[in-house]
Structures are given as C-alpha cells and as structure tokens.
Amino acid sequence: TTHYLFIVVVAVNSTLLTINAGDYIFYTDWAWTSFVVFSISQSTMLVVGAIYYMLFTGVPGTATYYATIMTIYTWVAKGAWFALGCPYDFIAVPVWIPSAMLLDLTYWATRRNKHAAIIIGGTLVGLSLPIFNMINLLLVRDPLEMAFKYPRPTLPPYMTPIEPQVGKFYNSPVALGSGAGAVLSVPIAALGAKLNTWT
Numbered sequence: 001t002t003h004y005l006f007i008v009v010v011a012v013n014s015t016l017l018t019i020n021a022g023d024y025i026f027y028t029d030w031a032w033t034s035f036v037v038f039s040i041s042q043s044t045m046l047v048v049g050a051i052y053y054m055l056f057t058g059v060p061g062t063a064t065y066y067a068t069i070m071t072i073y074t075w076v077a078k079g080a081w082f083a084l085g086c087p088y089d090f091i092a093v094p095v096w097i098p099s100a101m102l103l104d105l106t107y108w109a110t111r112r113n114k115h116a117a118i119i120i121g122g123t124l125v126g127l128s129l130p131i132f133n134m135i136n137l138l139l140v141r142d143p144l145e146m147a148f149k150y151p152r153p154t155l156p157p158y159m160t161p162i163e164p165q166v167g168k169f170y171n172s173p174v175a176l177g178s179g180a181g182a183v184l185s186v187p188i189a190a191l192g193a194k195l196n197t198w199t
Contacts, residue, residue, distance in 0.1 A: 043181030126181035
C-alpha cells in the first residue's frame with residue numbers, strides 16, 4: 001500500500017513534467033508542428049517514469065497504473081480549460097495507457113526481467129506511442145482552426161502553426177516519431193533503471 005501511495009504522489013507530480021515535456025501536443029495549436037518532438041519527449045518520459053516505479057514495486061501493472069494517473073490528471077486540466085471558455089478540442093489528452101500496458105506485458109511475459117522490460121518494452125513504447133497519438137490527433141475537429149482561432153498568449157512566433165506538408169513515408173511525422181522514440185527510449189530507460197539500483 002505504501003508503494004502505491006508513493007507512486008500516486010510521484011505520478012501526479014511527474015505529470016507536470018510530462019505535460020511540459022510534451023506541451024507541443026497537449027495544446028492543439030502546437031500539435032501538428034511539433035509531433036516528432038512530442039513523440040521523443042513523451043516516449044522517454046513515460047518509459048523512464050514507468051520503468052523506475054515498476055522496478056521499485058516489482059509488480060507488473062504498475063506502468064499502466066502510472067499512466068492512468070497521468071491521464072486522469074490531464075483530463076482534469078482539460079476540464080479546467082473548457083470551464084474557462086476554451087473549446088473542447090483546445091487540448092488533446094495524450095494517449096499513454098496502451099503503451100504502458102505493452103510495457104507491463106513485456107515485464108510480465110519475461111518473468112520480471114528488468115533488462116527485457118527496458119529493451120523490449122522501451123522499444124514497444126517508442127514505436128506505439130506516436131501511432132496512438134497520431135490517431136488521437138486525427139479525431140480533433142480542426143487543429144489548425146483551433147490554433148488560429150484560440151491562440152495561447154504564450155505561443156512564440158517561431159511556433160506559429162503551419163499547414164503540415166507530409167509527402168512520402170520518410171517525411172511522415174509518425175515514421176520519424178516512432179523511430180526517434182524507439183531509439184531514445186531504450187538507453188534512457190536503462191539509465192533510469194541504473195539509477196534505481198544505486199538508490
């Protein structure tokens with residue numbers, strides 16, 4: 001019980017870090033212009049946090065629990081913006097849970113092998129999270145309209161939304177995000193696990 005209460009406290013606070021790391025997609029005015037940056041930051045943030053606390057408890061399912069807390073907390077923030085008069089689509093809540101479930105499944109299937117969880121699970125998160133979030137963004141009514149009609153006062157000029165020009169597959173934000181997320185999630189998760197053994 002103490003372990004899970006500890007995770008609740010840390011997950012709520014880490015949500016602030018995760019949201020700031022992925023602020024490029026959390027608000028739809030930045031969503032399409034920074035999808036690759038979001039994929040890298042969110043993949044690594046999710047894997048590092050989930051691996052750390054999953055190894056801390058040794059219980060498969062902790063990663064999903066961790067992602068669920070972040071999701072609930074983010075929906076509360078979405079509701080707050082909606083209450084302030086912003087449209088429902090002003091915020092796109094990132095999809096963390098399915099990727100975290102893959103991480104938990106890897107940890108369980110490999111009989112709680114932390115190295116397999118880091119390498120295989122980290123790769124699965126890096127590959128799946130960009131795809132899930134691209135689907136999530138496709139459900140937004142009109143991100144460019146949201147961006148220009150309801151701009152945030154903190155939006156810097158160099159982040160002004162532009163029409164996405166996605167041509168061939170290698171220019172696809174999903175391809176770039178998946179590749180970069182998968183490559184970077186593994187070594188950073190390994191570092192997180194190493195730090196966990198030192199503490």
